[in-house]
Amino acid sequence: MDHFxxxxxxxxxxxxxxxxxxxxxxxxxxxxxxxARITVFAAEPAREIEQWHHExxxxxxxxxxxxxxxxxxxxxxxxxxxxxxxxxxxxxxxACGALINIVDNLEDSQFIxxxxxxxxxxxxxxxxEGAAPVLARAIxxxxxxxxxxxxxxxxxxxxxxxxxxxxxxxxxxRRDFWRAFYFDAGPKAxxxxxxxxxxxxxxxxxxHLNKTARVGxxxxxxxxxGDPELLTLKxxxxxxxxDVVIYDRLITPEILELARREAxxxxxxxxxxxxxxxxxxxxxxxxxxAQAGAQxxxxxxxxxxxxxxxDEEIDAxxxxxxxxxxxxxxxxxxxxxxxxxQSLTKRGRNASVRxxxxxxxxxxxxxxxxxxxxxxxxxxxxxxxxxxxxxxxxLLMHGADRHTPLTIIENASxxxxxxxxTTLDALPAALEAAQLGGPALTFLGLAPRAALAAAPSLKxxxxx
Numbered sequence: 001m002d003h004f005x006x007x008x009x010x011x012x013x014x015x016x017x018x019x020x021x022x023x024x025x026x027x028x029x030x031x032x033x034x035x036a037r038i039t040v041f042a043a044e045p046a047r048e049i050e051q052w053h054h055e056x057x058x059x060x061x062x063x064x065x066x067x068x069x070x071x072x073x074x075x076x077x078x079x080x081x082x083x084x085x086x087x088x089x090x091x092x093x094x095a096c097g098a099l100i101n102i103v104d105n106l107e108d109s110q111f112i113x114x115x116x117x118x119x120x121x122x123x124x125x126x127x128x129e130g131a132a133p134v135l136a137r138a139i140x141x142x143x144x145x146x147x148x149x150x151x152x153x154x155x156x157x158x159x160x161x162x163x164x165x166x167x168x169x170x171x172x173x174r175r176d177f178w179r180a181f182y183f184d185a186g187p188k189a190x191x192x193x194x195x196x197x198x199x200x201x202x203x204x205x206x207x208h209l210n211k212t213a214r215v216g217x218x219x220x221x222x223x224x225x226g227d228p229e230l231l232t233l234k235x236x237x238x239x240x241x242x243d244v245v246i247y248d249r250l251i252t253p254e255i256l257e258l259a260r261r262e263a264x265x266x267x268x269x270x271x272x273x274x275x276x277x278x279x280x281x282x283x284x285x286x287x288x289x290a291q292a293g294a295q296x297x298x299x300x301x302x303x304x305x306x307x308x309x310x311d312e313e314i315d316a317x318x319x320x321x322x323x324x325x326x327x328x329x330x331x332x333x334x335x336x337x338x339x340x341x342q343s344l345t346k347r348g349r350n351a352s353v354r355x356x357x358x359x360x361x362x363x364x365x366x367x368x369x370x371x372x373x374x375x376x377x378x379x380x381x382x383x384x385x386x387x388x389x390x391x392x393x394x395l396l397m398h399g400a401d402r403h404t405p406l407t408i409i410e411n412a413s414x415x416x417x418x419x420x421x422t423t424l425d426a427l428p429a430a431l432e433a434a435q436l437g438g439p440a441l442t443f444l445g446l447a448p449r450a451a452l453a454a455a456p457s458l459k460x461x462x463x464x
Contacts, residue, residue: 001129002129003111003112003127003129003130005114005125005127007123007125008074008075010034010035010036010074010075011034011035011036012035012036012037013036013037013073013074013075014036014037014039014070014072014073014074015031015034015036015037015038015039015073015074015075015076015077016038016039016040016041016065016069016070016073016075016076016077016093016098017031017038017039017040017041017076017077017079018040018041018042018064018065018076018077018078018079018080018085018086018089018093019040019041019042019077019078019079019080019081019103020040020042020043020044020045020046020049021042021046021079021080021081022046022081023079023080023081023103023104024040024042024045024046024049024077024079025046025048025049026079026103027077027079027103027113028040028049028052028058030113030116031077032052032057032058033118033120036074036075037059038057038058038059039058039059039060039061039069039073040053040058040059040060040061041061041063041064041065041069041089042060042061042062043062043063043064045060045062064085064089065089065092065093066092067092067095068092068096069092069096070092070093070095070096070098071096072096073093073096073097073098074098074099075098075099075101075111076089076090076093076094076098076099076100076101077101077102077103078090078093078100078101078102078103078105079103081103083105086102086103086105086108087102087108090102090108099111101113106130112127112129112130114126114127114136115127115133115136115137115139115140116140117140117143117144117147118152119147119149119151119152119155120152120156121152121155121156121159122147122151122152122155124143124147126139126140126143148187150187150190153190153194153197154181154182154186154187154190154197157194157197157198157201158178158181158182158186158201160198161198161201161205164201164205165177165178165205167205167209168205168208168209169213171243171262172214172243172293172295173208173213176208176214177204177205177208180204180208181200181201181204185200185201185203185204186200186201188200213293214293214295215293215323216289216290216291216292216293216294216295216296216322216323217290217295217296217322217323217324217325218286218290218296218297218298218313218317218322218323218324219238219242219295219296219297219298219324219325219326219327220298220300220304220308220310220313220314220324220325220326220327221235221238221239221297221298221299221300221304221327221329222235222300222302222303222304222305222327222328222329222330222331223235223247223248223251223255223299223300223301223302223329224255224301224302224329224330224335224413225301225302225330225331225332225334225335225336225412225413225414226250226252226254226255226301226335226411226412226413226414227252227254227335227413227414228252228254228255228257228258230330230335230413231255231258231329232327232328232329234327235327235329236258238297238327239255239258239259239260239297239299240258240259240260241295242259242260242263242295242296242297243263243264243289243294243295243296244263244264244266244289244294244295244296244297245259245263245264245265245266245296245297245299246266246268246282246285246286246289246296246297246298246299247265247266247267247268247269247299247300248268248269248299248300248301249267249269249301250269250301250302250439251299251300251301252414255299259297264289264294266285268281268282268285279309279312279313282313283312283313283316283317284316286298286313286316286317286322287316287317287320287322290317290320290322291320291322298313300329301332301439302329302330302331302332303328303329303330303331304326304327304328304329305326305328306331306333306355306382307355307357307382307383310326331355332380332382332412332439332441333355333380333382333441335412335413336380336409336412336413336441336443337380337443337446338413339409339412339413339417339419340407340409340419340443340446340447340448340449341448341449342443342446342447342448342449344378344380345378349376349378350376350377350378350445352378353378353379353380354367354372354377354378354379354380355379355380355382356379356380356381356382356384357381357382357383357384358381358382358383358384358385358386358387358388358390358391358442359383359386359387364387364390365387366394367394369394369395369397369398370398370399372395372398372400372444373395373398373399373400375401376445377444377445378443378444378445378446379443379444379445380441380442380443380444381441381442381443381444382441384408384440384441384442385408385431385436385440385442388427388428388431388442389427389428391427391442391444392424392425392427392428395424395444396424396425400424401424402423402424402425403423403424403425404423404424404444404445405421405422405423405445405446405447406421406422406423406424406427406442406443406444406445406446407419407420407421407422407442407443407446407447407448408420408422408431408434408436408440408441408442408443409440409441409443410436410437410438410439410440411438411439411440412439412441414438416438418434418436419448420434420436421447421448424444
């Protein structure tokens with residue numbers, strides 16, 4: 001992020017615009033929505049600018065900008081549509097301490113103006129770091145259609161009621177009150193007339209003041225394989241309401257960004273044969289925060305019910321009488337098999353599929369290798385990179401075909417996803433050569449569909 005978004009107070013502040021043509025008009029139409037004191041310097045101003053001057057909406061100085069004209073200005077817009085004049089006037093404004101924006105010149109600007117959805121006092125700013133203004137405008141148009149005009153009225157009335165809401169305790173109690181207003185009581189009241197909104201707020205506050213506080217609760221949420229677009233709606237809602245998020249190592253930053261800024265974020269990541277957060281410590285954290293009244297999200301990679309030690313954590317919160325629920329997620333096997341264009345089961349090939357772990361609390365995990373070594377068996381092996389040689393040895397010992405296909409998908413569903421095709425006899429060597437650094441899932445008995453070319457593929461012959 002090269003441009004940090006802020007909302008700058010402009011009430012009674014000076015804003016200078018140098019230029020009187022189309023570029024200046026575009027900026028002024030937006031700036032005049034503020035309560036700033038706007039001054040325009042233009043030797044040949046457009047007729048609209050002259051009209052706005054006569055209406056008292058801005059001050060027009062019918063000459064080019066000179067030294068000292070930008071004293072006490074907060075912002076300066078160079079809209080001369082002439083590179084030399086923009087550079088000259090920007091230098092004058094910078095000397096007076098103003099922040100500089102030169103229209104269509106990102107490199108020499110100190111700030112950029114985003115696309116704005118205006119539901120005053122609700123303002124949504126959309127920025128693309130100056131890289132894709134057409135995209136920003138498309139997002140703006142989409143939001144304009146979605147957000148009712150009455151939203152601004154509700155926000156203005158709500159703003160006058162803000163101090164009254166301080167009677168509720170800080171945090172979740174106030175959030176619950178305002179959520180109920182903006183998404184339920186407020187829209188219902190305004191449909192009957194604007195004068196009904198304030199009484200509805202007063203009734204709602206009385207209801208919440210006499211409402212029993214929500215007890216602590218734990219939601220065990222499947223965070224999916226990494227792509228935030230694969231999160232369920234229920235998972236996103238749980239993250240939005242969470243006071244505390246206790247998350248695993250494989251949860252991506254993009255998913256963590258969906259939690260509220262005020263939420264307490266606790267990393268309890270574990271790594272096979274590496275960094276380890278004791279399960280007892282995680283259990284204690286869940287109990288501690290839920291008993292303090294927090295809405296806790298225990299965020300697990302993939303699906304919480306698949307190799308997530310879910311039962312141990314449920315037992316811990318159950319032992320203290322804490323309520324809980326499970327929010328399913330997309331497990332890595334589903335995302336990985338989609339990445340290679342295959343199906344986990346196929347008529348005439350396999351009527352079942354096994355989900356295995358490469359290691360457990362005692363080390364490498366043992367399984368029914370004799371059954372797995374049979375032709376047409378399909379298994380999804382989680383956490384199998386470090387156990388690859390062990391798996392290979394057990395399968396070959398029980399008669400598996402050395403040419404059994406295996407596919408390893410690293411970072412399934414993510415932007416840096418990679419696919420490695422190999423066979424059972426070449427598995428350890430291929431893994432070592434590929435130097436996979438991210439989480440990987442191994443499919444026994446599946447090769448990528450030949451026609452699939454959507455993801456980068458690391459062929460076995462590359463490591464010969």
